[in-house]
Amino acid sequence: MPIDPSVAIGAETARTIFSWTESDVLLYHLGIGAGSRAGDNLSPDALRYTLDGPALQVLPSFGVVVPTFHMTDPPPLDLPGCDINLAQVVHGAQTITVTGPIPTSGSATLVTTLTDIWDKGKAAVIWQEGVATSPEGEELWRVRSSIFVKGEGGWGGDRGSAEAVVVPDREPDLVASYDVTPQQALLYRLCGDRNPLHADPDFAKGAGFPAPILHGLCSYGIVLRELTDGLLGGDATLVRGFTARFAGVVFPGETIRVSGWREGDQIIASAVIAGGDRDGSPVLADCVLSC
Template sequence: MPIDPSVAVGAELGATEFSWSESDVLLYHLAIGATDLSYTLETAGLQVLPSFGVVAPTFHMSDPPPLDLPGCDINLAQVVHGSQSISVTGPLPTSGTATVSTRISEIWDKGKAAVIWQEGVATSPDGRELWTTRSSIFVKGEGGWGGDRGSAEPVVLPERDPDADTSYDVLPQQALLYRLCGDRNPLHADPAFAQGAGFPAPILHGLCSYGIVLRTLTEQLLDGDASAVAGFGVKFAGVLFPGETVRVRGWRENGRIVGAATVAGGERDGAPVLGDVVLTTA
């Protein structure tokens, strides 16, 4: 069968050394809509949003991510990014070198789809752990072998007014800017390709929405202090198009921040963008 869990689960995907600079951090922050000088000016106490750690290992790549996973015969057309999280051990350096080691941690059988989980651990040259990422992809048409369906506790939003309720107008060129952060998938730039994939126009990168929402919650509820973020996780619940407005709501709840992101205004008002949003604080 196209996915063989006995081969895939636990498979090590190798270790990759990568480096990043202040310029990379500045570009990333601009690509997710930052305007505060602490994110955009190297002489103004530059800080790094933890979401940068998700893209740092592939920041200088221009090809689509490979899908040659052990035990998995799949192609890009079958794949949808399901969820993403990062946890950090401390503030991310504004420049540096690290090595990321990645493995397939789990595979769930959802019947009509398989869910493949990957975990990556980034370490400094002296062996210190810097951050850990977890991500899942849905592989359409590859479930049904009778495997573990997995478990996921949905985030329940409080039944009260949010502590933050704001919006961000996505720039018409936002996806074209964000693709300079290492994701050149034509789905986010080429109208003909997007229409062939079933969308009326190119869609914004899910990880761009991810960064926008983390930045917004950090600015609104953590006084813009990126070092106060210990972790950030979301489920990708829908698409966002350049030129649309995203509404971000956040609630302080039990020592963490929970939230949601939806489309604001227009024909798609209220459509989900990110769900199960959880920001843990340091």
């Protein structure tokens, strides 16, 4: 069978030693739309994302991508016990939890383990967890993610469980919009994700999409940035964690509308397409920002 849970679950999938610089942080922030609004080039708040120096801060979602930031090949799928290919795969969910502010430059080791495989009948969901540690052995952040693999379910395995995040029954404390640029995916792919699904029209059509789609992690970063700016005064150091489920696709040129509700030490959020033929189509769901 293409997926063998007895081999996969518990296997270490990667041990990556990596480093980053302020330039990597700046490129990542530009890739998720920081500095794109009129006046951002003169705003001290906006420049905290886009100008190197003592005021530069790091949005925690950077920790998800930095281990593979300098890769130029499409992401590998050589997972133990899993014979799958990129055309079958979409990102399912993503979580990052930080122990403190991510430094603007540094080095770390990420150890990733395959923790669960769910059988959804017509698809499989594969979960991985990674822990990033400093050269001194201190935990810096922890990531957990899932991929949805089309056509690989049906072996009678555990279907898994997921508890939906309930959006408060009141007006949101924040409604913000971000206009995805036509070249957004082409810029974001320079952050280490060269999956042709996000750049090659022929590959995208072969995967069932009419055109290349925006990286799910780009939408993830955009939404976290909008919530941080709109409800945390733009202070990324207040973010302790962010989790979201990828509920739909975004095509470059569309607008993402972000809604956020303050709930104690959390912000509950959702993101949808605003305007056009796909108005209201989901982008991210089950979003929780911990602060």
